[in-house]
Amino acid sequence: MAPSPPKIIESCQISPPTGSVPETSIPLTFFDVRWLNFAPVERLFFYSFQDSTSHFTSSCLPALKSSLSLALQSFFPLAGNIRLAPETTNKYEIHYVDSDSVLFTVVESDQYDELFGDHPREISKLKELVPRLSKNESDERQPVLAIQVTLFPYHGLVIGTSVHHSACDGSGFVTFMCTWATICCTSNSKVIPAPTPVRVEFDRSIIHVPDSIYTTALNGTSTNFNLNNSQPDHQMFIASYKLNRERIQLLQQVLLREAEKRNVTVRCSTVVVTYAFVWVGYVKAKSTISENEDAHCVFAIDHRQWFQPPVPESYFGNCIGPGIVRAKVKDLVGPNGFFEACQAIGKVFDEAKRVGIQNAKDWRKAVLEIASKKPFGSSGSHRFKVYDVDFGWGKPSKVDIVSISYSGAMAVAQSREEEGGVEIGLYFTQRETDMFTNYFEEGLRYMSTLSN
Structure with missing residues (x-):
């Protein structure tokens, strides 16, 4: 029926x-x-x-x-x-x-x-x-x-x-x-x-x-408020993946071990290892991206803490700027792709902390320059307590950001099951979903061998 x-x-x-x-x-x-x-x-x-x-x-x-x-x-x-x-x-x-x-x-x-x-x-x-x-x-x-x-x-x-x-x-x-x-x-x-x-x-x-x-x-903005309300593609899906605290610690161990071998310092946060691991899988699933090209990742950087005095947590408005990461596709899909992605993402975070909004006048131009290349982006954060939104029926069984369909970004949320975990949502075709799922499972198994 x-x-x-x-x-x-x-x-x-x-x-x-x-x-x-x-x-x-x-x-x-x-x-x-x-x-x-x-x-x-x-x-x-x-x-x-x-x-x-x-x-x-x-x-x-x-x-x-x-x-x-x-x-x-x-x-x-x-x-x-x-x-x-x-x-x-x-x-x-x-x-x-x-x-x-x-x-x-x-x-x-x-x-x-x-x-x-x-x-x-x-x-x-x-x-x-x-x-x-x-x-x-x-x-x-x-x-x-x-x-x-x-x-x-x-x-x-x-x-x-x-x-x-x-x-x-x-x-x-x-x-x-x-x-x-x-x-x-x-x-x-x-x-x-x-x-x-x-x-x-x-x-x-x-x-x-x-x-x-x-x-x-x-610059270039009008009063038309041309919000994208286009009809979604029936052949596209949102698929969900979970990195629990144990898996994130595994990724951090692999990153630190490789950094020690290379005698380099790396930023080893939950954000860095999560974004890096997913970005590599995203590039591999998007088989239309040539290995000779640059891959781009754009994520939000919260500037509240870097204002003097810092912007209070109670501030209701925007205080985020873009972090733009570039890496060679061939490096990301190679045997050390996870480490290369972590290094690239960590450097952008470190640079943002150092310069704050000094380069803010260039943000729009930088984003527009890579927009046509369909960069890997992000929406949400594992710090947002979306699973605390309880109206009396219990906490949500699931939270999705479906507007990732407009940009192809990665949706990020706190884990429902445990403190310190991360949930990921990705906008893919069925074929890309299958490819990323295989990467996700095989990649974590491979990381386990590296940490032993």
């Missing part, structure tokens, strides 16, 4: 409590405007839910909506809109006025088996769980956040989010999700302590950069 098409149960707008937030304009910094025309970040939080639709709508939905309203009081920019600031030609801001809101949609579906789990899942199916973030055609404002809850009666539910990257980075958004979930648990009368008031810092004057860097970052 063919699955039934998804059915919309409710669609509404959720605002912070009336009168709780004054009209506010928050200027975008150069860290923010870099993302103006990028696709939204799309996350899916999967949960087990063993009750009926009627139970959900009567017992769970009211708490979800009321707690979202209260969470938006602290994170009100998510209910606002991005716009060109009045009487300016190139200054953008997030503008919030009372009654601004977030689109909140509830959908019922019966396609549970195809979507839940770690097996490769068709991207077009996953995209049905993601809300569309569309601009206001009447006044050219760009909403910041949309949310969709998809219910699979007696099986599970998924909370899908689309957030505009110019409003915040992943750290701030996951903090919002944890806040919403905690308030929801409390309003459901669960035996959980009342939520501690969230301190969120919106002051953009913390980010001290020359105006010229802002202008450079904005």
